[in-house]
Amino acid sequence: MANDIIFSPFKLNSFTLKNRIGVAPMTRMSSPGDSIPRKDVLDFLVRRAGNGAAIVYTEAIVTDYESAQGYPGQARLITRRQIEAWKPIVEAIRQEGAVSIMQMFHCGRMAWPQINPANRVIAASAISPKQKNPLTGEPYPVPDEMSIFDIEHVITGFVETARGAIAAGFDGIEVHGAHGYLINNFLSSYSNRRNDEYGGSVENRYRFAHEIIQAVRQVVPPDRLLTFRISNWGVADMEVSLFEDKPEWQQMLSKEPIDAISVSTYDYSAKAFGTDQTMARITRDATDLPLMICGQIYDRATAEDALKDADIILSAKSILLNPNWVDDIRRSKELPLHKSEDANVAYTDEPLP
Numbered sequence: 001m002a003n004d005i006i007f008s009p010f011k012l013n014s015f016t017l018k019n020r021i022g023v024a025p026m027t028r029m030s031s032p033g034d035s036i037p038r039k040d041v042l043d044f045l046v047r048r049a050g051n052g053a054a055i056v057y058t059e060a061i062v063t064d065y066e067s068a069q070g071y072p073g074q075a076r077l078i079t080r081r082q083i084e085a086w087k088p089i090v091e092a093i094r095q096e097g098a099v100s101i102m103q104m105f106h107c108g109r110m111a112w113p114q115i116n117p118a119n120r121v122i123a124a125s126a127i128s129p130k131q132k133n134p135l136t137g138e139p140y141p142v143p144d145e146m147s148i149f150d151i152e153h154v155i156t157g158f159v160e161t162a163r164g165a166i167a168a169g170f171d172g173i174e175v176h177g178a179h180g181y182l183i184n185n186f187l188s189s190y191s192n193r194r195n196d197e198y199g200g201s202v203e204n205r206y207r208f209a210h211e212i213i214q215a216v217r218q219v220v221p222p223d224r225l226l227t228f229r230i231s232n233w234g235v236a237d238m239e240v241s242l243f244e245d246k247p248e249w250q251q252m253l254s255k256e257p258i259d260a261i262s263v264s265t266y267d268y269s270a271k272a273f274g275t276d277q278t279m280a281r282i283t284r285d286a287t288d289l290p291l292m293i294c295g296q297i298y299d300r301a302t303a304e305d306a307l308k309d310a311d312i313i314l315s316a317k318s319i320l321l322n323p324n325w326v327d328d329i330r331r332s333k334e335l336p337l338h339k340s341e342d343a344n345v346a347y348t349d350e351p352l353p
């Protein structure tokens, strides 16, 4: 197809992506004990590269052994054994012609103490989400307001995890600043009521994100990718917008040494809370950085439409559930829009095709 935007190349730092499609980060909860994902979960990433995705994101990898974990069975990438486990996967993704990016996060107030080795829950302020933890049915505990020591300790976890990913050979690193997890706890005045230099003004609330990006970039070579993910919604208290009237985070991110912003939405075409524009459009107008978008992009028409305001589309549910999704898009096949419940298969033991 002439001028097929979806299958046209795109230059991202030193990489030339073969098309505009990526596998979105997806937590799989398959790593009990050793924090290394189950083999079929790792192989899934390679298979999606084999089907033609140009970018493959890992699940959100937790950044420390103290308070970062939000779900049972999450992965880490800090120890020699963990690094060795990822090496062949990263290499296989490269052999398939795709770029691999490790996403990392600290879940902040979304943690539950039972699953963190040090039993701690920390956040910008001592405010828990209103909603109960859907996995335990219990209220989330009130987090400890982070001390300056905690802030420095958490930043070290991000840096060490990035070092682990670079040692494993990853082409890029993503800092997860979305969905109401720790970085989002600082950015949003809904969850950040601090009175020090990390709270109050937009600049102060942004400081934690800035310090993480700056510290992580020191260990990510200039020719590898560093991306940052944002959203205007969180996995708890979803009715609250975490995006405050002006695109200030996007403007501040534009000044950072990052290679792209990834915008996570539930529906790429939906208007952002309280605005008459989509998150992609708002972000496009606020920054010259390359942009990734996801949320209910499920067929050729939605992919082409989403690419009007972004450079790369990411798919979670469609690419999870359909091993031939990239090929099906190429052939303009009629495809279903999946519901969130359909994706629960991500957490079962059954290997996905």
Ligand SMILES: Cc1cc2nc3c(=O)[nH]c(=O)nc-3n(C[C@H](O)[C@H](O)[C@H](O)COP(=O)(O)O)c2cc1C
Binding pocket: 024, 025, 026, 027, 028, 059, 060, 103, 176, 178, 229, 264, 265, 266, 294, 295, 296, 297, 314, 315, 316, 317, 318, 343, 346
């Ligand atoms: C099973 C599953 C796990 C997810 N885990 C993560 C994650 O670890 N990190 C993240 O940033 N987003 C995660 N998401 C959100 C997706 O990356 C994406 O933003 C969202 O599902 C919307 O895209 P979709 O409509 O293509 O599914 C997850 C989504 C699903 C379905």
